[in-house]
Amino acid sequence: MNQVSYSLEGKSPKTARGAKTKAKLLEAAALEFGERGYHACMIADITRRAKVGMGTFYVYFDSKEEVFRELVAYMSNLTRTHISKTIEGITDRLEAERAGIVAYLNFAREHKDLYRIVMESQFVAEDAYRNHYRVFHSAYTNNLEVATRKGQIRQGDNEVRAWALIGISVFLGMGIGLDDEKFDVNRIADAAFDMIKYGLNPDANIEPASGSNSSE
Amino acid sequence: MNQVSYSLEGKSPKTARGAKTKAKLLEAAALEFGERGYHACMIADITRRAKVGMGTFYVYFDSKEEVFRELVAYMSNLTRTHISKTIEGITDRLEAERAGIVAYLNFAREHKDLYRIVMESQFVAEDAYRNHYRVFHSAYTNNLEVATRKGQIRQGDNEVRAWALIGISVFLGMGIGLDDEKFDVNRIADAAFDMIKYGLNPDANIEPASGSNSSE
DNA sequence: AGTGAATATGAAACTTGATTCATGTTTCAA
DNA sequence: TTGAAACATGAATCAAGTTTCATATTCACT
Secondary structure, three states: OOOOOOOOOOOOOOOHHHHHHHHHHHHHHHHHHHHHOOOOOOHHHHHHHHOOOHHHHHHHOOOHHHHHHHHHHHHHHHHHHHHHHHHOOOOOHHHHHHHHHHHHHHHHHHOHHHHHHHHHHHHHOHHHHHHHHHHHHHHHHHHHHHHHHOOOOOOOOHHHHHHHHHHHHHHHHHHHHHOHHHOOHHHHHHHHHHHHHHOOOOOOOOOOOOOOOOOO | OOOOOOOOOOOOOOOHHHHHHHHHHHHHHHHHHHHHOOOOOOHHHHHHHHOOOHHHHHHHOOOHHHHHHHHHHHHHHHHHHHHHHHHOOOOOHHHHHHHHHHHHHHHHHHOHHHHHHHHHHHHHOHHHHHHHHHHHHHHHHHHHHHHHHOOOOOOOOHHHHHHHHHHHHHHHHHHHHHOHHHOOHHHHHHHHHHHHHHOOOOOOOOOOOOOOOOOO
8 A cells, every 4th residue: 555665763774675674564563553553552463464573673663652753754744745745736825725625634534544643643752743733834834924925815823824724624534534434525625615715704705706616 | 720520420439438539539530641641640640649549449440441531521521511601691603603712722721631631532532532522513513503594604514614613723722732832812812713704815805893793 | 605794583571550359447327 | 336338458460562682594795
């Protein structure tokens, strides 16, 4: 499915064989942690899944927590990369906003396992978690600043808005998780985007949909 | 600070003395779990803090997980109660929305410990977590439905909106946590509310702030 | 075909911490 | 006053699971 590549952290393997083994371990760890959670999953599960001996694990990682951290960082990058790639051609911030939501929801659905790891990091490696959101938030704030300057969105406190917008995506993703798959990503994205663009205010002056959208 | 009352779940004490002891244990557990998290906290910490023997714990709870669940349920109620009480007089949904955000942020700040327990329940007692948000979400959706019928907010998918709005509050709360106390609750609430009401759309027609609202 | 560095192994040592239990103390209704 | 139910105790038990280690294998290069 998704080949987990790793950074140079920890004990890097020196040969191709070692690199392959470490990759197998990361892959297995991602699946195990993702399925059963950090505490329920034991090293033996990981090594069994990776088809290597227990000791091999400690050739490449100092501790259980270390693999976990490595996976959080990996996932953090993957998420940002995925979203920014998806929206990179889009010049209008509001359009980008919608596309970003769709990208995020699809991504979270695709990568339930890795995604859960990021969430759980709040309770396993809090600094990694904070870092993930700090980076995310500051990039987001920046995008909004640029858009404000261009007049694409209304003036406002973009730091707060960034937190709010991140929260929206995350919870929509969660809502999908809770109510299982009865939700359709596009329906959700449309509805959320409508609120983000026009607000709840009943007196909003909504422009006629000029061009590319027709829902339902 | 906050006297933790308990429901009739688990092994209920039969006398006033027992009731007091169980309350002490719940109080202590709330603080310990809240400060250090479920896994880092051991029963011995709880009983030490409650100033009772280890064995006493098992007079009132079947397991470590059970206290935790009891606390999640307690906190879940407390949160809903606090918010609904705060906004209960308010008839306009948009005003209620702003008041709700303020209430939520203050509450989360007041009760960091209990709040963390709810968050962590996602990884310790997932069903309790899902339940918490399901209840929250359905109440929220309902409020939005009523408001829609009254014409207080624009027509839209209120189920999705409810998830989005919950996400906003939660992440604003988290933002406060991350960037420590540099944030002011009112500033945040104002900024978020502005977005929720008018959206990001640069062409929003914003009414003059004074009380000329006679939309029906 | 020899040599050392890297890699692999899994049984055992070790740690941690939840839960039990045998025993003691308090309460209170009769 | 008494005895049974409720409550309290913390040292000992025991399971779970991480990490170590002594040993074996493979690999890359002469």
